Structure formats: structure tokens, C-alpha cells
Amino acid sequence: MQASGAWQDGFVRAPDWWPPRGRSADLLLTAGCLVVTVGAVLTVIEKDGRGPMPWLGWILLVVTCGAVYFRRSHPVAVAIVTFAACSLYYPVTEPDGPVVITFVIALYSVSAAGHLVVAGVLVTLSMAATMYGDVRGGTNHLADAAGFLLAGWFVAVIAVGGVVRNRRAYLREAEERARAAERGREAEARRRAIEERLRIARELHDVLGHNISLINVQATAALHGLRREPERAEDALVAIKQASKDTLREMRATLGVLRRVDEAAPVSPAPGLARLDELTGGLATAGLSVRTEVEGDPRSLPAEADLAAYRIVQEALTNVTRHSSASAAVVRIRYGTGDVTVQVHDDGAPTTAPSGDGSGIRGMRDRAEALGGDFEAAARPGGGFTIHARLPA
Numbered sequence: 001m002q003a004s005g006a007w008q009d010g011f012v013r014a015p016d017w018w019p020p021r022g023r024s025a026d027l028l029l030t031a032g033c034l035v036v037t038v039g040a041v042l043t044v045i046e047k048d049g050r051g052p053m054p055w056l057g058w059i060l061l062v063v064t065c066g067a068v069y070f071r072r073s074h075p076v077a078v079a080i081v082t083f084a085a086c087s088l089y090y091p092v093t094e095p096d097g098p099v100v101i102t103f104v105i106a107l108y109s110v111s112a113a114g115h116l117v118v119a120g121v122l123v124t125l126s127m128a129a130t131m132y133g134d135v136r137g138g139t140n141h142l143a144d145a146a147g148f149l150l151a152g153w154f155v156a157v158i159a160v161g162g163v164v165r166n167r168r169a170y171l172r173e174a175e176e177r178a179r180a181a182e183r184g185r186e187a188e189a190r191r192r193a194i195e196e197r198l199r200i201a202r203e204l205h206d207v208l209g210h211n212i213s214l215i216n217v218q219a220t221a222a223l224h225g226l227r228r229e230p231e232r233a234e235d236a237l238v239a240i241k242q243a244s245k246d247t248l249r250e251m252r253a254t255l256g257v258l259r260r261v262d263e264a265a266p267v268s269p270a271p272g273l274a275r276l277d278e279l280t281g282g283l284a285t286a287g288l289s290v291r292t293e294v295e296g297d298p299r300s301l302p303a304e305a306d307l308a309a310y311r312i313v314q315e316a317l318t319n320v321t322r323h324s325s326a327s328a329a330v331v332r333i334r335y336g337t338g339d340v341t342v343q344v345h346d347d348g349a350p351t352t353a354p355s356g357d358g359s360g361i362r363g364m365r366d367r368a369e370a371l372g373g374d375f376e377a378a379a380r381p382g383g384g385f386t387i388h389a390r391l392p393a
Helices: 005-010 023-048 055-070 075-092 100-112 116-136 147-227 230-255 273-284 303-323 359-370
Strands: 289-295 328-335 339-346 374-379 385-392
Touching: 023 055, 023 100, 055 075, 055 100, 075 100, 075 116, 100 116, 100 147, 116 147, 147 230, 147 303, 147 359, 230 273, 273 289, 273 303, 273 328, 303 328, 303 339, 303 359, 303 385, 359 374, 359 385
Parallel strands: 289 328
Antiparallel strands: 328 339, 339 385, 374 385
16 A cells, blocks of 8 residues: 555655744744743742733733734834833733743844844833833833843844845845746757757758759759750769769758767768869759869868858859859859858859849858858849858858
């Protein structure tokens, strides 16, 4: 049989209602004060054989103890009520009782709520009233404790209340900092997830768009070749095979960011400017003559810049095959001191240039700007289309 309640999980567990908190704790404290004070008065009456306490004393005793229940919601009012009730109780009642504990609790509540000036004023007034009563009255209500001891007790209670208030403020601030840090971590995680999704989307668009466009062009050439030039059809089919193989390879590499399942498989070199010949060679079989020009001293680039430059050239040439009737294109790579410039232009008709709002143009611009570079795309006055990208290197 499964244990339940306080005995579950093999150990004694405190019930959910203990320790009491909030109003339950205040109600328990009020009842405790009432029991202690009434019990003390009755004990003194029975022990000393004194007469009954006046009805005003019982009323003041109930008022002071009942006021404790409201110490959280109205700490200043409770402190004033308990101070006034104790000021009346001790001079007019006999025998004395420990009603002063309600005033002590009220002082703690006032200081814990941050009203230190009110607590100090009430302590000063209570000590002055006590000393005045002892001097003018015939009964010394502090026979068992010196005045300075009572003052020290009051000051200690106020100090404890202040420490508790500071600790609560510190805990609230720590919790707020923790919540703010958690919100910051969640926002950072969302931002990184969005950036990663956009990066993968750009990669898939560039890879699939370029290779599928190439396959489409080659398939069209193969269909015409089967009827007129069989030897060209064979070349087109070989190009289709290679393009589809490249598509699968690059798509698997891109999706590998999401699924790490092919880590043991051979990994081909990452796309970069060093592989431009493979890119332009595939387009040559599709009937587009691509000339590559390099200015400056070629050098190794950071991986992000190298990949971005390659993808920009790839997307630009894809747009040439998709949207223009161009027969030739020029790819110009210029290595500067702190950057690398990529320029691609073709000789197609100016009216067939791709829109600047397309996903291809937007993707190229995003790649350049993500690295802190610049990107421009515009139709050439004499015909064709030009893209220009500068990447920090």
C-alpha cells in the first residue's frame, strides 16, 4: 500500500498548513497574546488573592491583543493603538499583566514596514510616560526591570525589524534580478533560434535554388538534344546527375545543423571562393559562359566571409539563369586590405532583371549586412544586371 500524507516518501513531512503564514499567522499570534496576558492576570489574582480586575482593564487587554491581528495591513495604527491602550492599562488596573508584549510586537511591525521615525517617537513617548508614572505614582510598574533595560529592549526590537526589512528588500531585489536574467536568457535564446532559422533558410534557398535552376536548364537542353543533337543530350544528363548530387550533398550538410546523424561520413570542403571553378563549370554546360576575374592577392578569408561571398556569387548566377536571357556573365573578386569585394554582372536584357524585393536579392543583402558589409543590386544602363557586395575580411 502506498503511503500518503505526512508519511509519504519514507519520511515525516510537515503538513501544508504549517508553519502558518499571512493572516493565519496573525490570527495565531493574536490568540497567543490573548491567552498569555489573560493567563498571567488570572494567575496573579489567584496567587495573591486579589480582587477582580476592573472591567476597563479587560477591555483594554482585548483591544491591545486584537489590534495585533492588523499589524501587517495597518502597522502605524496598530502601534498607536497599543501604545495608547498600554498607557491607560497600567495606571488604572491592578494587578499588572504582560500587555506590553503587544506594544513590542507593534514596534517590530512598524520598523519592519519601514516607519522607523514612528517607532522612535513611540519608544521615546513610552519611556517618558513610564518614568513620569513611576515618579508621580505610588506603584512602580517596572519593579523587576530597570528603565534602561526596557529602553534597550525597545531599541533591539526596532533594530531587528529594520534588519528584517532590509533582508526582505534584498530578497525581492535578488528575485527580480533572477527574473530579469531569466527573461534575458529566454530572449537571447529566441533571438539565436530566429537567426539560426534564417541562416538555414538562406542556405537552403541558395543551394536548392541554384542547383534546381541548373537541373531545369539542363533538362530543357536534354529534351531538345534527344531530338536534334544526341551528344548534347548526354552532356546535359551528366550535368543533371552532377547537379542533383551536389544538391543532395549540400542539403545534407545544411540539415546537419539540425540533425547530427552523419558525423562519421566523409565531409567535403565547405563552400568558398576556392570552389568557384566548380560553380562556374556547372553553368558552362547549361549554356552560360562565366568568366572569373581576380584582383589583388588571393588569401584565406574567415569562414563566414568566405561562405557569404560564395553564396552571393551562387545566387547572382542563379538569378542570371532564371531571369535573364544572358549568354555571358563576369564574376570579379577583388581582395582589398581589410575587405573582399564581389561583383557579378551579365549581358542580359535590362527588362528581365530580378526584382530587388525578391528572396534572392534579400538573402544576398542579409548575408552582406550580417557581416557588417554593403550590398547593391541594380540594372546596368547598357543591359544586364549587376550585383556588388563588400565583405569585411
